[in-house]
Amino acid sequence: MGERDNFSNRFGALVALIGSAVGLGNLWRFPYLVGRNGGAAFIIIYICIVLVICLPLMLCEMVVGRRSKSNVFGAFRKLAPGSHWNIIGILAVLSAVTILSFYSVVGGWTLAYLVKSLGFGFHAVAKGDGAAFSGIFKDFVTSPVQPLLYTLAFMAITGFVVIFGVNRGIEKTSKWMMPIMLVMIVGIVIWSMTLPGSSAGFRYLFKPDFSHVGWNTVLAALGQAFFSLSLGAGTIMTYASYIRKDENILRISAGTVLGDTVFAILAGCAIMPAVFSYGVSPAQGPGLVFVVLPNIFANMPMGSIIAIMFFIILFFAAITSSISLMEVPVAFLIEECHMKRKTAVLVSFVSILALGCVCSLSQGVLGGVKIFGKSIFDFFDFMSANIFMTIGGLLLVIFVGWKLGKAAFKDEMTNGGRLHGANWLLDFFFFIIKFAAPAVIAVIFFTNLI
Numbered sequence: 001m002g003e004r005d006n007f008s009n010r011f012g013a014l015v016a017l018i019g020s021a022v023g024l025g026n027l028w029r030f031p032y033l034v035g036r037n038g039g040a041a042f043i044i045i046y047i048c049i050v051l052v053i054c055l056p057l058m059l060c061e062m063v064v065g066r067r068s069k070s071n072v073f074g075a076f077r078k079l080a081p082g083s084h085w086n087i088i089g090i091l092a093v094l095s096a097v098t099i100l101s102f103y104s105v106v107g108g109w110t111l112a113y114l115v116k117s118l119g120f121g122f123h124a125v126a127k128g129d130g131a132a133f134s135g136i137f138k139d140f141v142t143s144p145v146q147p148l149l150y151t152l153a154f155m156a157i158t159g160f161v162v163i164f165g166v167n168r169g170i171e172k173t174s175k176w177m178m179p180i181m182l183v184m185i186v187g188i189v190i191w192s193m194t195l196p197g198s199s200a201g202f203r204y205l206f207k208p209d210f211s212h213v214g215w216n217t218v219l220a221a222l223g224q225a226f227f228s229l230s231l232g233a234g235t236i237m238t239y240a241s242y243i244r245k246d247e248n249i250l251r252i253s254a255g256t257v258l259g260d261t262v263f264a265i266l267a268g269c270a271i272m273p274a275v276f277s278y279g280v281s282p283a284q285g286p287g288l289v290f291v292v293l294p295n296i297f298a299n300m301p302m303g304s305i306i307a308i309m310f311f312i313i314l315f316f317a318a319i320t321s322s323i324s325l326m327e328v329p330v331a332f333l334i335e336e337c338h339m340k341r342k343t344a345v346l347v348s349f350v351s352i353l354a355l356g357c358v359c360s361l362s363q364g365v366l367g368g369v370k371i372f373g374k375s376i377f378d379f380f381d382f383m384s385a386n387i388f389m390t391i392g393g394l395l396l397v398i399f400v401g402w403k404l405g406k407a408a409f410k411d412e413m414t415n416g417g418r419l420h421g422a423n424w425l426l427d428f429f430f431f432i433i434k435f436a437a438p439a440v441i442a443v444i445f446f447t448n449l450i
């Protein structure tokens, strides 16, 4: 098998992890959720949840990954030989593959819209004709061939990066994509602020309104934080297995959480002021980025340039998340099935693409096929978010809290006692991992089922 790759330093690990975390979740789901759930009230709740529940969860993945230096399955063979804990690894691979199956379809859409914006395609449509834009989007996603080709292209790019491995593929790509994204999104935020009437957008985002806050708000924030931080599908665990033994994984985790949250808020500040300035309603999900925004771009001064920048951001965000998802099955196939990296990528590429095609077609020709009353696309989303990821996450915190134990947790977090200073913090996080996190995840699991 040879030497395992490592991220070359802390910065390399950090950009790769932030690259995984910052994705479609930040750019289209977060801004909408904020507006709908009481603005700053939601942001405050979100940040609390991220710090109190999600950061400890991330530490669990970090500890298991870096301590074992193995893929998600082998990790448990090393840390708990002869046990059945490696079922967590199986669940992680299943989560990663199902998520990527529909993520790659949306990734394909971002690529398609990037190509359209590069051809200045949005100006060709009648200005301000909202129906025309939703028509274009519907026609595109329901057509049988075009979206498949874009999904194929998106997965091919993902595979191409992953083939080059951790260092020359994942790290190198993240190192140039992430700074470009940051500069561009800051640029759009500044430009957004100059639009007439943009302050309504900022009010929508930041005016704290606790009257809407309830149990549902907390659940929405939890689900969003889970997805946005790439938890529960083995991506953090896999990346952590490439972090050197002398790096401070508490700092790296905190940096990842900070980077992801800042990016989500920047995305809100880029999108919502423009939406309000043009007096359109902030729709959810695909509608926002693929219908509402193109309509705005077509109408505004310099809209073509902003459109190109925006779809580059969206595409980069999707690609850096997608490579982290693909690395989960790839590392598994390399280390457990003794495949060469090239073969492992090819096997993952073909299987995910096949599932992705089915997901894509379920938007159109296969729209009539329902599993438990859901389209195939929604079913994949449901299975990964509500079944595989939650059960996997639950088992993982139980594993770290009750099987691996506090001594091993602290040993790994402090690099064998060489790092000092965060003792009480580690005690606090371990307490959460052992008692609070399993309870919270179990509640989410059952609430989502009913």
Ligand code: TRP
Pocket (backbone or CB within 6 Å): 020, 021, 022, 023, 024, 025, 026, 099, 226, 227, 228, 229, 230, 231, 232, 233, 234, 235, 321, 322, 324, 325
């Ligand atoms: N976090 C990414 C986003 O916000 C998506 C993602 C990557 C993900 N890896 C994951 C989600 C693992 C859940 C689990 O779009």
